[in-house]
Amino acid sequence: MKTVATFTVNGLPHEIAVEPHQLLIEVLREHLGLTGTKHSCGVGNCGACTVLVDGTPELACLTLAMEVRDKSVLTIEGLAKEGLLHPLQQAFVDYGAIQCGYCTPGMILTGKALLDDNPDPTEHEVREALAGNICRCTGYVKIVEAVLAAAEVMRKGGN
Amino acid sequence: MEGHAADNRKSAVHQGAEVAQFSVVGTRIRQPDGPAKATGEAKFAGDISLPGMLIGKILRSPYPHAVIKSIDTSKAEALPGVMAVLTPDNVAEWKTFDRGMKDMPLVAGGYRVPSEEAVVNKVARHYGDAIAAVAAVDEHTAEEAIELLEVEYELLPFVLDAEEAMQPDAPQVSDLAPDNVGKHLFYPYPEGDVDKALAEADLVVSGVFSTHKQDHCTQETAACVAYLDASGRLNVWSQCQLAHLGRRELASIFKMPVNRIKLMTPFVGGSFGQRGAVCAEPIAVALALRSKRPVRLVFSREDNFLGLESRTGFKKIDIKMGFTSDGTLTAIKTQMIGTLGGYMGCGPMSSVIGMTLAMGHYRCPNRFGEAHMVMTNTPVSGAMRGFGNDAMMFCIEQLMDDAARRLGIDPIDIRLKNAKEPGEIASMGLELESTYMEDCLQLGAEAFGWHEKRTQAKKDEGPIKRGYGMATMSHCTGAAPLYLEHSNAMVKFNEDGSADLTVHPAPVGQHIWGALSQICAEELGIRAEDVHIVTGDTDVTLFEYGSDASRSTYAIGGATLRAARQAKEQMLARAAEMLEVPADRLEVKDRVVVVKGRPDKTVTVAEVCYDAIYAFGGRATNFAGKQSFESTWNSPTYGAYFAEVEVNTETGRVHVPRFVTAIDCGKAINPMAVEGQLEGGLQQGLGYALTENFIVNPKTGVVETDNYDSYKVPGALDMPDSTVLIVDKPDPKGPFGAKGVGEPGMVGIPPCIANAVYDAIGVRLRDLPMTPERVLEALTEKTEGETETVRGE
Numbered sequence: 017m018k019t020v021a022t023f024t025v026n027g028l029p030h031e032i033a034v035e036p037h038q039l040l041i042e043v044l045r046e047h048l049g050l051t052g053t054k055h056s057c058g059v060g061n062c063g064a065c066t067v068l069v070d071g072t073p074e075l076a077c078l079t080l081a082m083e084v085r086d087k088s089v090l091t092i093e094g095l096a097k098e099g100l101l102h103p104l105q106q107a108f109v110d111y112g113a114i115q116c117g118y119c120t121p122g123m124i125l126t127g128k129a130l131l132d133d134n135p136d137p138t139e140h141e142v143r144e145a146l147a148g149n150i151c152r153c154t155g156y157v158k159i160v161e162a163v164l165a166a167a168e169v170m171r172k173g174g175n
Numbered sequence: 176m177e178g179h180a181a182d183n184r185k186s187a188v189h190q191g192a193e194v195a196q197f198s199v200v201g202t203r204i205r206q207p208d209g210p211a212k213a214t215g216e217a218k219f220a221g222d223i224s225l226p227g228m229l230i231g232k233i234l235r236s237p238y239p240h241a242v243i244k245s246i247d248t249s250k251a252e253a254l255p256g257v258m259a260v261l262t263p264d265n266v267a268e269w270k271t272f273d274r275g276m277k278d279m280p281l282v283a284g285g286y287r288v289p290s291e292e293a294v295v296n297k298v299a300r301h302y303g304d305a306i307a308a309v310a311a312v313d314e315h316t317a318e319e320a321i322e323l324l325e326v327e328y329e330l331l332p333f334v335l336d337a338e339e340a341m342q343p344d345a346p347q348v349s350d351l352a353p354d355n356v357g358k359h360l361f362y363p364y365p366e367g368d369v370d371k372a373l374a375e376a377d378l379v380v381s382g383v384f385s386t387h388k389q390d391h392c393t394q395e396t397a398a399c400v401a402y403l404d405a406s407g408r409l410n411v412w413s414q415c416q417l418a419h420l421g422r423r424e425l426a427s428i429f430k431m432p433v434n435r436i437k438l439m440t441p442f443v444g445g446s447f448g449q450r451g452a453v454c455a456e457p458i459a460v461a462l463a464l465r466s467k468r469p470v471r472l473v474f475s476r477e478d479n480f481l482g483l484e485s486r487t488g489f490k491k492i493d494i495k496m497g498f499t500s501d502g503t504l505t506a507i508k509t510q511m512i513g514t515l516g517g518y519m520g521c522g523p524m525s526s527v528i529g530m531t532l533a534m535g536h537y538r539c540p541n542r543f544g545e546a547h548m549v550m551t552n553t554p555v556s557g558a559m560r561g562f563g564n565d566a567m568m569f570c571i572e573q574l575m576d577d578a579a580r581r582l583g584i585d586p587i588d589i590r591l592k593n594a595k596e597p598g599e600i601a602s603m604g605l606e607l608e609s610t611y612m613e614d615c616l617q618l619g620a621e622a623f624g625w626h627e628k629r630t631q632a633k634k635d636e637g638p639i640k641r642g643y644g645m646a647t648m649s650h651c652t653g654a655a656p657l658y659l660e661h662s663n664a665m666v667k668f669n670e671d672g673s674a675d676l677t678v679h680p681a682p683v684g685q686h687i688w689g690a691l692s693q694i695c696a697e698e699l700g701i702r703a704e705d706v707h708i709v710t711g712d713t714d715v716t717l718f719e720y721g722s723d724a725s726r727s728t729y730a731i732g733g734a735t736l737r738a739a740r741q742a743k744e745q746m747l748a749r750a751a752e753m754l755e756v757p758a759d760r761l762e763v764k765d766r767v768v769v770v771k772g773r774p775d776k777t778v779t780v781a782e783v784c785y786d787a788i789y790a791f792g793g794r795a796t797n798f799a800g801k802q803s804f805e806s807t808w809n810s811p812t813y814g815a816y817f818a819e820v821e822v823n824t825e826t827g828r829v830h831v832p833r834f835v836t837a838i839d840c841g842k843a844i845n846p847m848a849v850e851g852q853l854e855g856g857l858q859q860g861l862g863y864a865l866t867e868n869f870i871v872n873p874k875t876g877v878v879e880t881d882n883y884d885s886y887k888v889p890g891a892l893d894m895p896d897s898t899v900l901i902v903d904k905p906d907p908k909g910p911f912g913a914k915g916v917g918e919p920g921m922v923g924i925p926p927c928i929a930n931a932v933y934d935a936i937g938v939r940l941r942d943l944p945m946t947p948e949r950v951l952e953a954l955t956e957k958t959e960g961e962t963e964t965v966r967g968e
């Protein structure tokens with residue numbers, strides 16, 4: 017039985033008929049065409065599908081679409097404003113933190129939740145925040161550097 | 176930060192004095208694909224949607240060995256929305272194939288693997304072998320249809336262990352492999368009399384080692400989209416690292432001329448050798464042909480573990496090395512037993528490549544090696560970053576340490592003593608072009624504090640034992656002369672002085688577009704951002720062997736350099752006319768053509784290109800270069816690795832707090848990209864050494880590791896503090912002096928950690944992975960070096 021659910025995705029309101037068992041990742045990717053949210057393990061082990069729900073990182077592969085009813089979802093597509101990359105996106109590009117790019121959306125959104133909460137994290141705090149996000153390409157070195165660099169830019173009020 | 180990307184803080188580039196001054200090469204440019212990947216805009220295969228597209232799903236065997244007697248498809252076919260069902264009986268019109276694509280003129284003087292795998296298989300040869308597939312209007316319907324397939328299996332006896340499979344009464348896995356030995360292969364460059372040399376050696380060190388099947392764990396799973404268009408052309412979005420070979424394999428299976436197939440390469444979420452074989456393509460294409468609709472097939476994580484090739488594990492590597500008392504290596508003898516799994520794929524060559532690279536790493540006059548590559552009812556083995564060199568170096572570098580200790584020589588000194596010099600014959604049987612292993616050892620030891628750490632007394636840290644280890648390695652740049660090494664590139668100038676470079680590397684994350692744009696721009700005298708990469712479509716690109724064997728920068732870069740030179744010569748000829756001087760008096764830098772010694776006499780590249788394209792009177796031309804590259808030489812990359820470990824003698828856990836990698840990869844085209852390869856290689860090497868373990872239940876043949884909860888890859892908190900040092904001295908033959916750097920990051924890691932573990936607890940761990948259980952077991956036994964013999968002892 018489908019239910020019509022309303023929720024906000026990247027600032028835009030959506031009204032979608034969803035099945036009770038339908039996962040958020042499917043609604044985002046297949047219904048809304050937001051394929052920046054990546055599917056990798058499908059069972060909550062890797063963080064590739066991370067999105068922010070009311071600012072908190074959630075795994076879209078484990079979240080039912082119904083659970084985000086009346087909530088606000090931010091996916092990677094909603095981060096750049098008016099064609100300008102978010103400081104985290106810019107830092108990922110600048111620091112070579114992106115190799116294949118498959119973990120990138122999840123990494124950037126997890127990093128955003130961290131920095132919104134803790135604008136001046138230590139390297140260890142960054143690693144702790146990213147501990148659930150697997151990257152098979154970079155060894156995390158440049159990802160951690162990029163998050164720290166973005167934190168600095170954001171502290172200085174840069175965008 | 177204009178133009179260049181951010182500087183990395185910990186790592187460093189040590190430029191040799193003789194390095195030429197470049198303007199684009201050697202700079203830390205941002206990758207052209209960065210913004211697309213940072214914004215979610217980048218399309219991977221699984222992101223592609225087409226009108227009317229179906230979703231594919233695969234049914235996999237729950238048994239390690241079984242005949243599919245029958246599949247009743249009636250219920251599945253009756254389900255609304257199911258558009259195609261493939262069973263072993265209804266795919267018989269299509270040819271069987273070799274997933275490793277080695278049944279082609281790729282391996283010089285090597286073996287040919289007969290095609291043996293069908294689109295879906297009548298006999299399941301391993302747990303998870305594909306036996307049926309469906310395409311339906313959506314994922315849920317496809318899943319339901321898979322559940323509705325009723326399969327009648329006839330169970331066959333199975334064998335999982337390579338040594339057991341070699342026994343005379345073992346169940347037979349494949350008709351192509353008598354006694355289950357898929358291939359009996361030999362080290363291709365034997366030399367001297369190894370038995371005599373071992374008998375005469377002052378010291379023989381030996382050991383029996385084993386390595387395991389590591390999963391690539393690409394973050395993106397295998398995926399493919401395929402459809403037959405109205406004109407009868409097959410359109411395929413494929414992750415294949417070797418796009419043109421993938422197209423050829425599909426043409427062969429589905430009996431089509433190659434130019435009826437348009438194979439497109441989207442962004443690929445990691446590969447590391449796994450997509451060097453055809454993966455999701457055959458089933459996706461078959462479903463598209465049957466349903467006459469576009470089909471998207473995306474593997475689940477479990478599909479990836481079961482249905483794709485992963486690193487070839489070696490059940491047994493028995494190595495003996497002989498030395499004179501001054502530490503000179505005199506002999507290496509190797510016997511390997513490798514586990515191939517249910518199909519041959521890319522697996523067999525991991526033995527040959529591994530022996531070739533590792534046994535040729537040091538100067539050694541007596542060498543012999545052989546390998547039995549054995550078929551078993553387990554998932555298939557193939558190529559992963561290192562391609563056997565990882566396994567062989569794991570053994571050789573531990574034995575090197577044993578020898579150093581027995582002979583009272585410093586581990587670094589014994590390696591330097593046996594290191595090859597330029598002009599000697601390198602591992603691949605060709606003259607060694609360049610080696611700066613000594614620089615690697617020096618830089619690495621200094622940054623790590625090797626000499627101080629090795630000599631200072633160890634603090635008492637209770638159950639934690641601290642140790643320091645090092646290892647070296649060399650790895651081929653491309654695989655000449657054993658594999659085909661053929662690349663092509665086209666370069667054309669546009670009227671504003673920008674250039675388009677047409678090439679077909681696999682965009683698997685190795686920053687290859689950036690590196691090729693740098694090589695192209697350096698030669699053309701323009702900026703990296705002036706070069707647009709045209710790629711990813713076999714309709715447009717010339718033949719390209721593809722991206723593997725750490726070859727892309729070197730070989731595709733080599734073709735790029737030649738094509739750019741050709742286009743530049745055309746451009747300079749026109750500039751010479753415009754400036755009324757001979758072309759050899761011109762040079763081009765930063766978009767401007769200058770008469771040498773006359774800085775006032777210039778014309779911009781844009782002006783020259785405009786003049787050529789918008790010309791009347793028979794002078795119109797579009798400057799363009801098209802060149803092939805086939806290397807008949809091979810320049811190995813050298814590396815030195817240093818690790819600090821903490822072994823917890825109560826839990827058996829090995830922790831690596833610090834790691835230093837020093838690399839001689841020739842001239843680093845983009846040091847940031849080189850660091851990225853080595854830092855990422857460390858993550859994979861660390862997992863391979865310590866935590867990752869592909870487990871097959873010994874009783875049932877069921878694969879127990881099918882996702883990241885059971886198969887542990889290192890996360891951000893597990894990584895050591897890592898420093899990467901780049902020697903940065905040019906190779907004489909690589910484009911602007913570059914050598915390969917894709918695989919070296921991972922090859923030296925396991926022996927380096929094993930040597931540090933020995934230093935910590937005095938126990939040799941000869942089996943990978945070095946799990947806590949194995950560490951504890953080894954500590955209890957603590958019977959070190961039972962196979963070492965010293966003459967006269």
Ligand code: FES
Nearest residue numbers: 056058060063077
């Ligand atoms: S795909 Fe959701 S956590 Fe891995």
Ligand code: FES
Nearest residue numbers: 116119151152153
């Ligand atoms: S960049 Fe490839 S998984 Fe992180």
